[in-house]
Amino acid sequence: MSRRTTQDVPGLVEKARSGDARSVARLISLVEDASPALREVMALLAPLAGGAHVVGITGAPGVGKSTSTNALVTALRKRGKRVGVLAVDPSSPFSGGALLGDRIRMQDHALDPEVYIRSMASRGHLGGLSWAAPQALRVLDAAGCDVILVETVGVGQSEVEIAAMADSTLVLLAPGMGDGIQAAKAGILEIGDLYVINKADRDGADQVRRELRSMLGLAERPEGAWNPQIIKTVAMTGEGVDEVVAALDAHLEHLTGSGELERRRVRRAREEIEAIAVTSLRERWGDVHARTELDVLAEKVVAGTADPYTAADELLESYS
Amino acid sequence: MSRRTTQDVPGLVEKARSGDARSVARLISLVEDASPALREVMALLAPLAGGAHVVGITGAPGVGKSTSTNALVTALRKRGKRVGVLAVDPSSPFSGGALLGDRIRMQDHALDPEVYIRSMASRGHLGGLSWAAPQALRVLDAAGCDVILVETVGVGQSEVEIAAMADSTLVLLAPGMGDGIQAAKAGILEIGDLYVINKADRDGADQVRRELRSMLGLAERPEGAWNPQIIKTVAMTGEGVDEVVAALDAHLEHLTGSGELERRRVRRAREEIEAIAVTSLRERWGDVHARTELDVLAEKVVAGTADPYTAADELLESYS
Numbered sequence: 042m043s044r045r046t047t048q049d050v051p052g053l054v055e056k057a058r059s060g061d062a063r064s065v066a067r068l069i070s071l072v073e074d075a076s077p078a079l080r081e082v083m084a085l086l087a088p089l090a091g092g093a094h095v096v097g098i099t100g101a102p103g104v105g106k107s108t109s110t111n112a113l114v115t116a117l118r119k120r121g122k123r124v125g126v127l128a129v130d131p132s133s134p135f136s137g138g139a140l141l142g143d144r145i146r147m148q149d150h151a152l153d154p155e156v157y158i159r160s161m162a163s164r165g166h167l168g169g170l171s172w173a174a175p176q177a178l179r180v181l182d183a184a185g186c187d188v189i190l191v192e193t194v195g196v197g198q199s200e201v202e203i204a205a206m207a208d209s210t211l212v213l214l215a216p217g218m219g220d221g222i223q224a225a226k227a228g229i230l231e232i233g234d235l236y237v238i239n240k241a242d243r244d245g246a247d248q249v250r251r252e253l254r255s256m257l258g259l260a261e262r263p264e265g266a267w268n269p270q271i272i273k274t275v276a277m278t279g280e281g282v283d284e285v286v287a288a289l290d291a292h293l294e295h296l297t298g299s300g301e302l303e304r305r306r307v308r309r310a311r312e313e314i315e316a317i318a319v320t321s322l323r324e325r326w327g328d329v330h331a332r333t334e335l336d337v338l339a340e341k342v343v344a345g346t347a348d349p350y351t352a353a354d355e356l357l358e359s360y361s
Numbered sequence: 362m363s364r365r366t367t368q369d370v371p372g373l374v375e376k377a378r379s380g381d382a383r384s385v386a387r388l389i390s391l392v393e394d395a396s397p398a399l400r401e402v403m404a405l406l407a408p409l410a411g412g413a414h415v416v417g418i419t420g421a422p423g424v425g426k427s428t429s430t431n432a433l434v435t436a437l438r439k440r441g442k443r444v445g446v447l448a449v450d451p452s453s454p455f456s457g458g459a460l461l462g463d464r465i466r467m468q469d470h471a472l473d474p475e476v477y478i479r480s481m482a483s484r485g486h487l488g489g490l491s492w493a494a495p496q497a498l499r500v501l502d503a504a505g506c507d508v509i510l511v512e513t514v515g516v517g518q519s520e521v522e523i524a525a526m527a528d529s530t531l532v533l534l535a536p537g538m539g540d541g542i543q544a545a546k547a548g549i550l551e552i553g554d555l556y557v558i559n560k561a562d563r564d565g566a567d568q569v570r571r572e573l574r575s576m577l578g579l580a581e582r583p584e585g586a587w588n589p590q591i592i593k594t595v596a597m598t599g600e601g602v603d604e605v606v607a608a609l610d611a612h613l614e615h616l617t618g619s620g621e622l623e624r625r626r627v628r629r630a631r632e633e634i635e636a637i638a639v640t641s642l643r644e645r646w647g648d649v650h651a652r653t654e655l656d657v658l659a660e661k662v663v664a665g666t667a668d669p670y671t672a673a674d675e676l677l678e679s680y681s
Contacts, residue, residue: 083668091665175669303663310659310669315646317673319639326635339630343623348407349495349630350400353637 050078054085057184060123065157065184072176073161083176089183091306093125094293097206098192099232100213105239109213109276110192114150116282117188124150125181125189126158129174157181175206175313188289206309208302209292211235211285214253216245230256233269234292237285241273267295326356334359370398374405377504380443385477385504392496393481403496409503411626413445414613417526418512419552420533425559429533429596430512434470436602437508444470445501445509446478449494477501495526495633508609526629528622529612531555531605534573536565550576553589554612557605561593587615646676654679 050071056064068086071078098113100106110126117124150156159181161174174191181189191207212233217240236257238249250271257269270288274281296302326335338356341347347355370391376384388406391398418433420426430446437444470476479501481494494511501509511527532553537560556577558569570591577589590608594601616622646655658676661667667675 080668080670083670087662087668088665091663306663307656307659310662310672311655313669314655314658314662314672314676315643317669318646318676319642321673321677322639322642323635326638335631335634336627338634339627342407342630342634343411343626345408345411348400348403349633349637350403352630352634353641356634356638357641 050081051085054082054089054183057180058089060154060185062154062157065180066159068180068184069159069177072180073173075173079176083179086179086183090179091182093178093182093186093189094289095178095182095189095191095206095208096289097210098190098213099210100215100239104213104215105276106192106213109237109239109274109282110190111150112274112276112279112282113190113285114156115279116286118150118153118156120286122187123155123185124157125178125184125186126150126156127174127177127181127189127191128158128160129191129193157184157186175309178206208296208305209234209289211237211289214238214249215240216243216249230260234267235285235288236269236271237281238271238273239276241281242275246273265299267292267299267301370401371405374402374409374503377500378409380474380505382474382477385500386479388500388504389479389497392500393493395493399496403499406499406503410499411502413498413502413506413509414609415498415502415509415511415526415528416609417530418510418533419530420535420559424533424535425596426512426533429557429559429594429602430510431470432594432596432599432602433510433605434476435599436606438470438473438475440606442507443475443505444477445498445504445506446470446476447494447497447501447509447511448478448480449511449513477504477506495629495636498526528616528625529554529609531557531609534558534569535560536563536569550580554587555605555608556589556591557601558591558593559596561601562595566593585619587612587619587621 053064053068053071057068068082070076071082076082098106098110107128110128114124114126150158159177161177178189178191210232212235214236215238236253238246238253240246250273253271257271262268270291272281272284272288274285276282293302296305326333335356338347338352342349342352373384373388373391377388388402390396391402396402416433418426418430427448430448434444434446470478479497481497498509498511530552532555534556535558556573558566558573560566570593573591577591582588590611592601592604592608594605596602613622616625646653655676658667658672662669662672
């Protein structure tokens with residue numbers, strides 16, 4: 042660890058707490074770059090986080106995610122909330138790199154000092170959300186954001202991961218997207234706390250609502266469980282967005298009152314700790330520059346002199 | 362381990378080797394159910410596998426994956442090959458369960474004793490391919506399949522995982538799928554050994570080919586590397602399918618000659634061993650019925666008395 046980072050981190054955290062956007066951005070960069078200061082940052086942030094309402098926003102391409110996020114930020118700012126936006130962009134796991142820069146996105150709020158906007162690539166060979174996303178969330182949380190919107194493209198796995206990361210999950214749909222409801226069947230229906238039918242001024246919005254309602258009606262819910270809400274919006278004009286904010290508030294209240302907030306957050310922390318531990322083990326096992334124990338075992342498996350289960354046992358033994 | 366499974370497994374493996382489809386199916390079921398006999402099965406299969414050419418087939422919904430797989434099976438059977446088909450169906454990680462049964466799929470080959478067809482759900486909270494898929498592959502391989510076709514829906518992560526599992530990866534496209542090439546940009550272009558433009562009798566096939574060619578042309582390839590091929594087919598009538606089989610043969614020959622086959626398989630075995638080891642660790646950490654070390658640590662993180670990195674260190678220490 043360089044002298045410079047050791048000196049800077051507590052100062053950065055201090056400044057981030059007092060609302061300095063540049064310090065927030067630098068802390069997120071330290072996290073994203075897996076800087077040697079990462080652990081120091083995390084240790085300093087630990088007691089400061091936990092106050093933000095983390096809202097996941099997911100939906101297929103074309104439903105208007107960015108516009109909806111933008112409209113939500115406007116509505117939340119009107120209420121005086123400090124808002125963080127973490128936009129996880131799809132990108133190849135091979136090439137990395139976000140498709141959109143922070144500045145291009147949501148220009149309406151680019152100059153608002155109470156809005157922190159950050160785009161992240163969804164790198165990591167397990168796909169979906171960036172491994173750094175939970176840590177970046179923690180930075181925004183510790184920096185005093187009241188609400189953090191985490192926006193991902195709802196394809197494949199990411200909508201499930203977002204549900205694991207967020208306190209409330211908002212699933213966006215739109216009429217005229219033939220695959221919308223079909224995709225929903227494949228998992229989205231099980232994760233939404235709030236379903237927003239955007240572009241509701243178009244034909245077919247009521248049909249989407251009917252289909253959604255009948256599908257949600259089939260799900261069994263334990264007594265006292267949250268009843269997922271369906272709201273129609275036109276994000277472009279802001280129509281319906283206040284209702285969305287109110288529903289998010291109601292959901293947070295439900296989570297807090299029922300003890301579900303604590304349970305979700307403990308579950309989230311479990312997964313985070315586990316992921317960090319697994320990553321740390323993989324690093325020890327898989328140094329790509331050296332011929333490791335794992336390589337030797339893999340060659341045995343290919344040669345047929347070991348099966349993968351025996352090899353895994355040996356790998357674990359060699360570690361402990 | 363029950364007496365029954367200890368007695369049965371060597372017999373089952375013996376029968377599977379001699380071409381008994383029911384024994385192959387039972388072995389895959391043992392693997393899928395994570396039966397106590399799983400380790401015995403794997404140990405017995407280890408020296409028997411390695412002979413099959415594993416071909417991954419991926420593509421967006423609607424490009425004709427099942428029809429193409431079916432046509433490929435027909436072409437391979439004409440050449441006297443024993444063929445395995447592993448169809449990994451998309452399914453919710455929450456609800457599990459394959460959408461299509463083995464019997465409904467590919468009825469043309471349902472009664473052919475030299476064709477083993479198996480559908481698997483893509484369960485597992487990391488999504489994509491089933492954790493059991495590599496083990497099921499090993500069963501089909503040990504049972505003497507010359508070629509194993511692994512079919513997945515190319516959304517999000519699965520096409521990357523299939524590339525990691527297969528010797529050769531075939532990416533299916535079709536004209537008139539606006540998102541086809543766009544999806545391709547997000548990762549498909551980096552994994553295909555063979556690009557098949559199906560439904561080539563429709564308008565736009567040549568345009569897809571042109572776009573694909575120009576995009577593939579941009580990629581830098583080391584000298585001696587395989588040059589990904591583009592083939593047009595009409596899977597419904599079988600047109601072009603012989604060319605696909607020939608290209609797959611050529612690719613296998615290239616892999617063998619260049620040493621790349623061995624390298625890919627060692628890489629695959631590494632990932633398999635690693636995944637088994639990680640799963641085994643997760644099981645030890647995450648017993649959902651007991652309050653584990655991990656729960657205690659997660660609660661500390663939520664309370665802000667520990668950061669996730671320190672918690673991960675403690676978790677790893679408590680294990681070793």
